[in-house]
Amino acid sequence: MCSLIGDLTVPKKMLNRFRSVVNNVVANLHASNAQEKLPSMEDLPIKYPYSRPEFLNLSDEEVKVSADHTLRPILVPRDLSRLPWNTGYSEVINAGKSIYNEDQAAIGVFQLANKDKDKSSPNKPSRSSSTDTSSTSRENSMEIDDNSYTYFAVFDGHAGHGTAIVAVHALHKHIEENLNVVSHLIMSNNYGNSPAEPGDMYLHNDRFHGRSKWPFPEKDLPVESVVAGALENAFWQMDAEIGHDKTMYRIHGGCTALVSIFMRGKLYVINAGDSRAIISRNGEAVEMSSEHTPNSERQRIQQLAWQQPFLLENEFTHVEFQKRIYKKDVGKRILYRDQHMTGWAYKNITEEDTKFPLIYGDGKKSRMLATIGVTRGFGDHELKVHDTNIYLKPFLSPIPDVRVYDLTENEHTENDVLVMGTDGLWDILSNQEVVDIVKDILDNFPPGDFSRYASAAQELVMQARGVLKQKGWRTMGDTRQASNDDITVFVIPLHCHGNLSSQSSLTESQDALPT
Numbered sequence: 001m002c003s004l005i006g007d008l009t010v011p012k013k014m015l016n017r018f019r020s021v022v023n024n025v026v027a028n029l030h031a032s033n034a035q036e037k038l039p040s041m042e043d044l045p046i047k048y049p050y051s052r053p054e055f056l057n058l059s060d061e062e063v064k065v066s067a068d069h070t071l072r073p074i075l076v077p078r079d080l081s082r083l084p085w086n087t088g089y090s091e092v093i094n095a096g097k098s099i100y101n102e103d104q105a106a107i108g109v110f111q112l113a114n115k116d117k118d119k120s121s122p123n124k125p126s127r128s129s130s131t132d133t134s135s136t137s138r139e140n141s142m143e144i145d146d147n148s149y150t151y152f153a154v155f156d157g158h159a160g161h162g163t164a165i166v167a168v169h170a171l172h173k174h175i176e177e178n179l180n181v182v183s184h185l186i187m188s189n190n191y192g193n194s195p196a197e198p199g200d201m202y203l204h205n206d207r208f209h210g211r212s213k214w215p216f217p218e219k220d221l222p223v224e225s226v227v228a229g230a231l232e233n234a235f236w237q238m239d240a241e242i243g244h245d246k247t248m249y250r251i252h253g254g255c256t257a258l259v260s261i262f263m264r265g266k267l268y269v270i271n272a273g274d275s276r277a278i279i280s281r282n283g284e285a286v287e288m289s290s291e292h293t294p295n296s297e298r299q300r301i302q303q304l305a306w307q308q309p310f311l312l313e314n315e316f317t318h319v320e321f322q323k324r325i326y327k328k329d330v331g332k333r334i335l336y337r338d339q340h341m342t343g344w345a346y347k348n349i350t351e352e353d354t355k356f357p358l359i360y361g362d363g364k365k366s367r368m369l370a371t372i373g374v375t376r377g378f379g380d381h382e383l384k385v386h387d388t389n390i391y392l393k394p395f396l397s398p399i400p401d402v403r404v405y406d407l408t409e410n411e412h413t414e415n416d417v418l419v420m421g422t423d424g425l426w427d428i429l430s431n432q433e434v435v436d437i438v439k440d441i442l443d444n445f446p447p448g449d450f451s452r453y454a455s456a457a458q459e460l461v462m463q464a465r466g467v468l469k470q471k472g473w474r475t476m477g478d479t480r481q482a483s484n485d486d487i488t489v490f491v492i493p494l495h496c497h498g499n500l501s502s503q504s505s506l507t508e509s510q511d512a513l514p515t
Contacts, residue, residue: 047249088453088491095484102157103488104164113180149263160252163379178230228402239398254379272376272400285431292376294368302339317355407497424485
């Protein structure tokens with residue numbers, strides 16, 4: 001069937017395509033005009049100015065000096081008592097890939113809300129202390145009971161420092177709020193030896209095991225699963241807050257998030273991104289997190305693209321091939337894997353397969369949508385594939401992995417520690433290399449000298465940063481290229497927690513979070 005236009009006879013399919021193109025052009029013109037009326041991000045106010053972690057206690061001048069990309073000075077806290085358990089901390093700026101250090105860090109000590117007390121004084125804050133460094137604040141901060149928890153966080157920003165700084169100011173509040181919702185379950189003696197209130201879930205315990213309400217039995221739940229749910233909710237809410245704030249404030253880019261919480265004899269490690277945490281125990285590494293990269297999350301990303309192909313706007317293929325596919329490969333058989341596969345199989349190549357792959361490259365060079373090398377974290381709501389309208393946010397997830405380590409199951413010494421670090425550390429040093437360096441440093445300190453952890457953190461940063469040579473930053477032995485990235489490290493002792501059901505002796509520091 002044909003349609004007549006003037007003296008020309010045009011196939012109907014071609015006419016429909018022509019109309020579609022015209023409609024798209026008109027729609028884009030309207031969208032473009034509307035975009036011009038909206039303020040750009042650069043016209044929006046800054047929510048939080050650039051800063052370094054408060055517990056470093058740096059002056060404005062020292063913050064400027066710390067941003068020297070040539071000297072790359074290694075920073076450590078001048079007052080170790082500001083960190084719980086004399087925890088070690090160290091950081092260094094990148095070698096010039098960004099103006100500012102896009103890593104951020106935070107620590108804090110908090111109090112779980114007591115349900116009974118809150119009924120009589122509902123407006124009482126649950127934070128155990130403030131950022132005030134006065135002696136009064138220090139004395140108050142030592143009044144930590146069984147229901148306190150200690151918080152450490154590192155955030156690795158990309159495409160700007162804004163999102164990481166927002167997370168420093170806000171994530172702990174979301175965590176506190178969500179933990180307080182279930183605090184009566186967390187604080188139940190022996191996870192539920194006293195009857196739960198009507199309507200509450202039953203945690204796993206022998207006394208109530210098997211109790212059911214017809215026709216559906218109530219599940220036995222370990223308390224760790226309730227904590228994990230609260231932490232996952234907190235991460236989700238943090239990302240939603242950042243997305244909302246980006247419409248009102250100048251908040252560039254995104255960030256990964258790695259958090260550790262010590263609470264009631266358990267260590268919770270919560271990770272979204274490519275930072276990493278390990279435990280160094282008896283000279284061996286215990287992995288406490290796994291990185292979220294395009295390669296490690298291939299099946300999740302492919303599954304989404306397979307279910308919602310419109311997200312790729314006909315520019316990418318969700319199928320992964322053993323090699324880059326070109327038009328000359330059409331008709332050949334080449335190894336591939338799809339969203340339902342962990343192994344490889346042969347596929348007859350079609351024209352559709354010649355599109356650029358959704359995930360491309362290996363290791364640290366792997367990229368999703370040819371743009372980003374990390375797949376979980378906060379922010380990036382505005383991020384698009386270059387020169388397209390393809391948003392990356394649908395493929396980026398704020399949902400973290402949560403791992404739990406029972407601090408009471410092993411007898412820890414002063415040399416057993418949790419190491420948290422951004423990818424600037426792990427790009428250069430393996431888990432075992434970090435363990436060996438930490439062990440060498442800690443073994444050289446006499447018992448009871450708790451400055452050891454600061455020295456270990458500083459040495460890790462120094463080893464990863466290396467020294468500046470004519471051919472750039474090189475490792476200490478000049479054997480390979482050192483890290484040009486921002487590097488942030490915590491070294492947290494574990495021996496303080498050996499006899500815990502109580503945390504009364506866990507900290508002598510005040511909260512070091514921004515208010």
